[in-house]
Amino acid sequence: MRAFCSSANLGPGYDIVGLALNAFHDIVEVELVKGDGRAEVVDVRGPYSNSIPLGERNSAAEAARAALKLAEQRLDAKIRIWKGVPPRRGLGSSGASAAATVRAIDILLGGVLKDEELVKAASEGERISSGSAHPDNVAPSLFGGLVVIGREVLKFKPDFEFLLAIPWIDVPENKTEYMRNLIPKEVPLDKFSKHCLHLSHLMLGIALNDARIFGEGMNYSFIDECRSRSIPGFDELRRRALENGALGVSISGAGPSILILCEDCPRVSRVLRDEFKRIGVPATILEASPA
């Protein structure tokens, strides 16, 4: 089973909007044997194989146990992973392994889980890897395209093109938890209002499949405002991208990668490459489409 990487939040859609992108993917094989709901990863290969520990304490095994429990199956899962999504870059690496695992189990069981249950099970994998069961990476990795997650799972296939800028900077071991702790529990009313305005643009852009409105939505989020100082050069990179024709710029998930919506991606890519060079931060810049 293959699952693509994902970019969560898209600016103001914190924990409720995520987008699967064709830049990286994981491949997972699951074998179900008689048992009592245990799950373990028995093999990890691929370029980022050292990011997922063997055994029972990892996002894929946690998600598998949750799926088997929801499906009320007395079976054990043996999981093999080819790990192609780089970890701790804000690209939903643990979410991709969890999503592929849950999807594979559901297929083996004959498609017994509802969409909301697939998301719930895969999100349990996120709890162990980041301390919170946020669904906005696993849902796009499960269903593809752009997903808005509430009581229902709403799926869209926007016709937009993106760049992913991936800075290879050091990040804390518990990066997502660390980045979530940067967000204060209370939001000043003027910022709340601005955040809601941009979230409205994001939703309208999705509904109308309009890249300009969607990009305007990406361009402000209270969450990104709180987190951006932890990404070297973020404000300047965003400014340069926007003045060179990008339509929207946001932190990808909990960062440090940056998601850029553009019409002329090669032009914006050149500008960002120069800017990363100027500030001395090694980075990869990739074109990526909704997967």
Ligand code: HSE
């Ligand atoms: N919505 C989550 C966050 C995504 O921003 O913390 C983490 O990948």
